Amino acid sequence: MKIAYISYEVSPYAKAGGLADVAGALPKYIRDLGENIYVIMPFHKIIENNTDTSNFELVKSNLIPDSHNYKSPFSVYKSFLPNSKVTVYFIKSEELFDSKNIYEEENIFLKTSYFCDAALKTIKELENDTLVINLNDWHTSLISVYLKTNYIEDNVLGKISTLLSIHNIGYQGLFDPNVLNYAGLPNYLFNMNALEYYGKVNVLKGGILFSDVINTVSPTYAKEIQTEEYGYGMDKILKVKSDDLFGILNGIDYSVYDPINDPHIFAPIKSYEDKLKNKRSLQRYLNLNINANKTIVSFIGRLFDQKGVDLISKIVEYFLLADVQFILLGTGEKNYEDYFSSLINIFPKKVSINITFDVDLAQKIYAGSDIFLMPSKYEPCGLGQMYSMRYGTVPVVRYTGGLKDTVTEFNPKDKIGTGFGFHEYNESDLLYSLLKAVYTNQKRKEDWINLFENCMKADFSYEKTATKYIELYKIALSKKRGF
Template sequence: MNITFISYEVAPLAKVGGLGDVVGTLPKFLQNKVDNINIIMPFHKIVEKNIEKYNLPLEKVYDELYPFSHSLKYPFSVYKSVLPNTNIPVYLIKNDNLFSTEEIYEYPHPEHQTSYFCDASLTFVKTALPDIDIIHINDWQTSLIPVYLRNNYRDDEILNKKTTVLTIHNLGYQGIFSPDTLNVAGLPGYLYNIDALEFFGQINFLKGGILFSDILNTVSRTYAEEIQTEEYGYKLDGVLKIRNEDLYGILNGIDYEIFNPETDKLIPYNFNIKNLENKTKNKLYLQEKLNLPQNKEIPVISFIGRIVEQKGIDLISEIIDYLTLLDIQIIILGTGEKKYEELLLKYQNKYPDKLSINIKFDLDLAQLIYAGSDMFIMPSKYEPCGLGQMYSMRYGTIPIVRYTGGLADTVKEFYCNTNEGTGFGFYEYTSSNLLISVLKALNVYFRNQECWNTLVKNAMKTDFSWDKSADEYILLYKRSINKKNY
């Protein structure tokens, strides 16, 4: 079984969100379960910087290739590197006209950029990787690949043998553009109909991926069910119901070698479930670093993520005035919508001894926050999987979540009378419910330290490693091959 991952993001070479984390990690755990595995991604500007940062090899393997179908007949070259700490090849599609911006998603015409990348990737697969069995695509940016395969290349004796698995990391991002994008992409005009890519007068790249891929999956079982409802389906629930028999939910994992409090080099004091004293030392160090009063008795509640409504930042903003009446400290790290960034900074000026608002992307600080906090809030409006709650539990930091998507699959309500559970949460999306959940956690923290210690240990014992999920992906790949051969 030979697998090619195709993705717009691959951590740590280029990452904006969870998509990059997954594609940068999952192949490591599949490597010993398949014959060959490799990755194709764009040669974003940031990639070259990170190749130098991680001291990775880089060589040009192809020059002056042209996409088979796309109307933009720019030549592209292909460079080869490796995923850090592996021998997994990473092939980089390079074109200086299209991949010219400092930020990954800054190019003014993403429909041209992504469609070109899809067709160029298939050109490269046919040229250099003809023995590939399965193409594993990710999100809307690569969703035209099965559209090309089923239409433009259905008679190609190499490409028509490839099967496709589409992972939907976040249905909220779909790639919706004007109908003339079909002409630019070199795709047939008949695809502009309701049974193909047409979507309320536009065309929808992700819809094409959903309809034309062999197998679909999302990144948690609950999210796979939610996206077939009107509330979470973003107007694609009907299409997903049509593909229901081919839609699966596989929970994301985390790399336990990287996220390991016993060996993590990004935190000052390593610790484990038998040595939680050092977790307290990390807390004191975190308080000092962020200019908060140092006091090991004060609970630290943190948030790391995009400062947008999807992540529940509106709910957090609504209860800050109430929370600051309590003897707690709140740390927020991330970037996002300007109105929320500015609002949070105003709160920090109002409560300098209670809040630390960090409007930036800082992986080192994130690790320290996971290790040094007592609680971690993720009140998401929707959450396909979520990784923050997994990271926090790994470091003995208790999640407070809204039970939706992957959060519902990974966090279980804690009860002192049974000593079972790993966190606290709520269902209805309101700030009052978030506040009640925070107060439940604080009640245990302040009033029953023995119970709290049990909860911390429960969280640290959870297993969200990639091994089980990798086995489930192998089953998906086999299903895609069987479906192709049927």
């Protein structure tokens, strides 16, 4: 079975969020299980900053998408995911993929729709025995629409089945109706049974309706998005498609997030004493007071309400009155950037506020912190809590989506559980859970070491995830073939 994995971002080439991490890891594990899989992504300008592109092989040039009305030619370059034999095809258009910001709003429909049609042209030219395409989020959703309309009778593309992976249903791709003309798609698609959504074209809706199978990135999130609270207007459509909707928990790449061999961290972590070495080194590195008895609470992520940053901002000055230190790494809304930066003067030597994107520092924080905060308003899967547990850092989360599927409440009686959490989205419940974790860290050291060991033993490797994706590819094929 040959599979095309198509994503608008793929690590390490171009990354804006967790999708890139999944796209850069999952195909490797699927190939390890014996399936023939390759990746297609745009040749974003930022790739030249992240990767040595001198070894990229030009395999096709002057190709034109068959349907799209933007007839500028594109080239296809070839490389491989690092440390693997998974082919990556890069679609290069000097005129379109010319921004260092992957998701730059200007002309984003033109760029994503062109990429969708160009990806299908690439498959037809280079991998014409492909049987399944794995799409990711709205940026690639038009591929399913193209296949079920313009290419339904194509002798190559008409045979292909599709799986749409929804990583965050809050982002859907809403545009004016005239964009269908740009994409070269029939105008009849602008109706309530297809892409029309309150007077706009909704690209993700098209992906949901036209894909053979749909999955989200955790079992709980698959249930949540069928409710009005979490469905962002797609809940009724997803209920209709519920027989085709599945939830598969993301994994993390253990070859990259490796507490024994990670070159970014201060010392390999094999024991709790090793954990404390990283803690003291992190304090020194960030100019905090060096004291292993002070609890380090950290947050890594985007500074937006979805990540629970509004709750953190309401309690941070209260919990900083305790014997704790706080580390933040991330960028986002300016009001949050400014507020957290102001804490440096109020709590010197107790806070480290890093308004930036820094992979090296992120690894050091995962390895050296005691507690990792992730109080998300909603969380399709979440990777931060998995990264933190991989390095023995205890998560404090809101039990929603993938956080509910990955973190279990610590029970001091039977010593099981990997973290602390709460259910209702409010700051008082977050503060209570956080202070319970801090108390356990400072006053119940034996329990804390149990927690550390439980986190280190948790298994979020991609082997199980890859196996479940292969099962969905087979389901998609069976639906396409009518049995």
